[in-house]
Amino acid sequence: MIRSKAVKKYQKYFHNGDRxxxxxxxxxxxxxxxxxxxxxxxxxxxxxxxxTTVYIDNSKKATDFFEDKGIYKFISKNRGYQELxxxxxxxxxxxxxxxxxxxxxDLLISQHVAFVSQSCKKYLKTGGILMxxxxxxxASMAFIDTDYEFIAVIHRENRSYYLTDKNLEKYFIPxxxxxxxxxxxxxxxxxxxxxxxxxxxxxxxxxx
Numbered sequence: 605m606i607r608s609k610a611v612k613k614y615q616k617y618f619h620n621g622d623r624x625x626x627x628x629x630x631x632x633x634x635x636x637x638x639x640x641x642x643x644x645x646x647x648x649x650x651x652x653x654x655x656t657t658v659y660i661d662n663s664k665k666a667t668d669f670f671e672d673k674g675i676y677k678f679i680s681k682n683r684g685y686q687e688l689x690x691x692x693x694x695x696x697x698x699x700x701x702x703x704x705x706x707x708x709x710d711l712l713i714s715q716h717v718a719f720v721s722q723s724c725k726k727y728l729k730t731g732g733i734l735m736x737x738x739x740x741x742x743a744s745m746a747f748i749d750t751d752y753e754f755i756a757v758i759h760r761e762n763r764s765y766y767l768t769d770k771n772l773e774k775y776f777i778p779x780x781x782x783x784x785x786x787x788x789x790x791x792x793x794x795x796x797x798x799x800x801x802x803x804x805x806x807x808x809x810x811x812x
Contacts, residue, residue: 608674614646622649623715625765626735626758626805630711631684633756633767634733640709642698642724643717646670648691650713651679655687658709660698660724667695699723711735712810714742718794721746725810734808738796743806745790747776751812757803765804774801 607615630636631653639650644659646669651657659670669675670693679689696702698720704727712728714720714736721734721742728734734752736743746752754776756769778785779798790797 608672608678610646610669610672610675611678613669614648614675614678617646618649622647624649624652625760627653628684629758629765629767630733630735634710636711636733638709639711639713640704640724640727641713641715642720643715644713647715648675648679651689651691652682653684654711655683655685656690656692658692658694658704660694660696660702662695662697666693714746715805716740718742719745719791721749721752721808725751725812728810730810730812732810734810735805736808737805738799738802740794741790741796744776744785744797745787746806746808748785748787748790751810752808753811754806755809756807758805758807760804767807775799775803775806777801 627650636654638656639654640658641650642660644661645666683689694702706726707729709727710732712724712734716739718740719742721736734746736746738744747754754772756767758765758767777800779800783797
């Protein structure tokens with residue numbers, strides 16, 4: 605079978621790892637059915653684990669990628685659930701409005717982009733899960749946001765991932781105790797603060 609150009613591009617781009625273990629953990633632990641992925645680029649791995657995933661990106665390359673029907677066959681073949689996959693792509697800036705209903709997603713994914721936790725909070729259900737890393741400071745932002753509760757972390761060990769809710773008080777302690785942990789400061793530096801203990805990803809629950 606001839607692979608589509610988009611599938612080849614995905615496999616080449618993520619040949620060193622597509623972080624599938626993270627999404628598998630989230631699916632198992634929180635029974636995610638519908639996920640929102642702002643700033644996704646071509647990272648379609650969540651669709652292998654969640655029946656509905658909505659991708660948001662303002663890259664023309666991402667638009668071209670999602671127009672290739674081959675990726676939908678690829679997702680359907682590799683999915684880990686019984687339902688037919690639903691994949692939606694919006695060519696949009698995730699900081700602006702896009703055509704999705706508020707409070708309609710079980711999971712909000714924030715990976716290597718800034719402050720999805722703030723821009724897209726309204727789309728996350730009450731009790732829904734935010735999964736963020738801290739490359740651009742979004743995990744730090746969510747931690748100081750009282751609308752979220754910090755509930756778990758995901759670590760990588762020997763090429764596999766595991767989730768834990770133990771010793772959470774040891775995270776988000778700055779190496780530099782004089783750093784001001786505020787929204788204004790995080791927006792100014794637009795990157796993560798250095799902490800004494802770190803994780804691959806941080807898990808929060810939406811309280812509103």
